[in-house]
Amino acid sequence: MNSVTNELSCHNHFLSFDKSLRLNAKKAWLVLWITTLTMLFEIYFGYTTHSMALLADGWHMATHAAALGITYLTYRLATNPNMVKNFNFGGGKIIALGGFASSIFLLCVVFMIGLESVERFFHPLNISFDEAILVAILGLAINVICAFILRASTGNHHSHSHDDHGHHSHSHGHYHDHNIRGAYLHVVADAVTSVGAIAALLSGKYFGFYFLDPLIGLIGCIIIFRWAIVLIKDTGWELLDGHAKSVDFVKLKSQLESKGSKILDLHVWQVAPKTLCCELVVTSQKTHGLEFYRQILHNEFNIQHSVIEER
Structure with a gap:
């Protein structure tokens, strides 16, 4: 019986694979400042001009500023050696946890807007249209700028790397930084409400x-609610170590068993935005060697950390 573990030199090694995390943290910090300054501007002038429209939008934006603050804090925690040294797989899960927290904030926003909307149906208020339109346009402009800043970091990524032995690693998996995705959804949700x-x-x-x-x-509440639920499902799946959705398990099993091997146990899960782990137990009449399986996992499916046992 042979076994091997691709050990990593430090707990936070997983996050070092993804240099975009540092860029995402900077983007979150920039958007946080833009949102906070806009919020303070609206609240200040709302009080000085007695404008309920400005006050309402300012305090509404405060919820998004809080969510963006969590987004930035998440990156700081996920890359802090003192914070992650006691976690088996580093701070990667903190990224998904930040996205989950953002989705909960989105649901809170849905509740607030929904409650206010229902109340307005039965108790309509006089609206200062010119003032309210100006505030809505200002909010939309700010959110478009913030969405543009965050947009490039939320899409699917094509993974392309080389391992230590010079082998070419190529994966077509789809990876999400759920933390920045949550921040992006907050900004887009606010933009949607502004357009409406x-x-x-x-x-x-x-x-x-x-x-x-x-x-x-x-x-708008219905739209934002659906976004929040999707984000909750995706981040919850990752936090609970669901099977990696970026991996084609049919293809993976086919390649692992291509030379007569039989899979006894196989688990693949995500521990960071672009990092997969695998636990594999196989049996075979002819020993193929652990490197055979490791190359399939790493080169074909971009699985960086594997524990393999061949019986």
């Missing part, structure tokens, strides 16, 4: 369709 608010306010001002304001608020 502008449409509703213009309709109310020029056509008297006052009911559209709370109605579009509820529609």
Whole structure:
């Protein structure tokens, strides 16, 4: 019986594979400052001008600033050696945890907007249309800028690397940094509500369709709720060590058993945005050697850390 473990030199080695995390942290910090300054501006002028529209949007933006603060803090914790040294696989899971926290904040925003929208149906308030439209346009502009900053970091990534032996590693898996994805969804959610608010306010001002304001608020709630649920499912799956969705298990099993081997046990899970781990137990009449399986895992499926046993 042979076994091998591809050991990593330090707990935080997984995150060193992904240099984009440092860039994402800088983006989160920049967007946090933009959001916070806008929030303070709106709250200050809301109080000085007695504008409820400015105050409401300012405090609403405060929830997003809090979520963005969690996003940035998550990166700091995930890459802090003193924080992650006691975790078996480093701080990678903290990234998913940050995304999960952002999704909970999104649900809180849904609850707040939904409650306010329902109340407006039964107890409509006089709206200062010109002032409210100006605030909505300002909020939309800020959110578009922030979304543009975060957008490039949220998509799928094509992994391409070389291992220590010079072998070519090539994977078509889809990897998400759920932490930055959560921040992006907060910004986009705010932009969606701003677009809806502008449409509703213009309709109310020029056509008297006052009911559209709370109605579009509820529609926005439904959209944001769906985004939040998807993010909760994705981050929860990763936090609970669900099978890696980026791996084609049918293809993986086929290649591992291509020379008469039989898989007795196989687990592949994600421990960081671009890092997969695998536990593999195989049996074979003819010994192929542990390197045979390791090369398949690493070169074909970009699995960086593997524990292999051949019986």
